[in-house]
Amino acid sequence: xxxxxxxxxxxxxxxxxxxxxxxxxxxxxxxxxxxxxxxxxxxxxxxxxxxxxxxxxxxxxxxxxxxxxxxxxxxxxxxxxxxxxxxxxxxxxxxxxxxxxxxxxxxxxxxxxxxxxxxxxxxxxxxxxxxxxxxxxxxxxxxxxxxxxxxxxxxxxxxxxxxxxxxxxxxxxxxxxxxxxxxxxxxxxxxxxxxxxxxxxxxxxxxxxxxxxxxxxxxxxxxxxxxxxxxxxxxxxxxxxxxxxxxxxxxxxxxxxxxxxxxxxxxxxxxxxxxxxxxxxxxxxxxxxxxxxxxxxxxxxxxxxxxxxxxxxxxxxxxxxxxxxxxxx
Numbered sequence: 001x002x003x004x005x006x007x008x009x010x011x012x013x014x015x016x017x018x019x020x021x022x023x024x025x026x027x028x029x030x031x032x033x034x035x036x037x038x039x040x041x042x043x044x045x046x047x048x049x050x051x052x053x054x055x056x057x058x059x060x061x062x063x064x065x066x067x068x069x070x071x072x073x074x075x076x077x078x079x080x081x082x083x084x085x086x087x088x089x090x091x092x093x094x095x096x097x098x099x100x101x102x103x104x105x106x107x108x109x110x111x112x113x114x115x116x117x118x119x120x121x122x123x124x125x126x127x128x129x130x131x132x133x134x135x136x137x138x139x140x141x142x143x144x145x146x147x148x149x150x151x152x153x154x155x156x157x158x159x160x161x162x163x164x165x166x167x168x169x170x171x172x173x174x175x176x177x178x179x180x181x182x183x184x185x186x187x188x189x190x191x192x193x194x195x196x197x198x199x200x201x202x203x204x205x206x207x208x209x210x211x212x213x214x215x216x217x218x219x220x221x222x223x224x225x226x227x228x229x230x231x232x233x234x235x236x237x238x239x240x241x242x243x244x245x246x247x248x249x250x251x252x253x254x255x256x257x258x259x260x261x262x263x264x265x266x267x268x269x270x271x272x273x274x275x276x277x278x279x280x281x282x283x284x285x286x287x288x289x290x291x292x293x294x295x296x297x298x299x300x301x302x303x304x305x306x307x308x309x310x311x312x313x314x315x316x317x318x319x320x321x322x323x324x325x326x327x328x329x
Contacts, residue, residue, distance in 0.1 A: 022052075032118060032126065117144060132148065137163045139160055141276060151172050157178035158194075173185060181241070182210070186206075213237075231247070260273055260297070262295055267289060282307065292313075316328055
């Protein structure tokens, strides 16, 4: 076989590898080691990067056509993942359209993993050392990209939630950019969450300034909202930050020690918070009082038991269908 005959076969293998990575990255269960393996493969040759981009565009187009209900797609994806006798490559090579229908086209997740330097899977938490000696702690299902420059220590929060212990003394501020806004500090301990199209910034110690809307590399201006210890603000994409409020930062950041603390939180909001630590979708049936206040402390490592306990407070039950849904009714 001469080189001209070998080339199509090589291209086909690269395309299969790219599809394989699409499936793995969109599964929601990718740790740091596997993410690094993907980046090593992607950067190994220009052909790899081009093949992945082609496949990514293909899956995006399929997702735009996919209007199937969420629960059946999750169920189909779970069934596909539960078939170890079939290799991933065999799965994607023989069933690309079935994979799309099964919801493996989780493009928002795929997009952020494509950009991320560090990420966590659902239920995972991770501490990351930044280039300057600062520390970022990523909560469940979160991702950040790091871009340190001489004039700016930039961290992009792509999704989820992260807490930062900032090393002081640097000439440049540390900035966390998310949803079109920036949180700048030189010495703070603070957290930034980007959930449901809203960013919440909480300072536990030190000071930070929050500016929105603003580009990630924009110069810091005089219009920033200033936060001190136990202060919090929030903003939606394209909007200015809200008024500063006083909070218990220990309660807000309790997730770092594996806990969530609810003090008068509406039932539906509390359930949604616990749902961040679970792979299943939580569905509420009739008879649920979503605004009923909840005050409790739960372990994030026992999120299923916590949801069941919350359900019992309303005389309800939480039925779990592993990998698919938890139904409260």
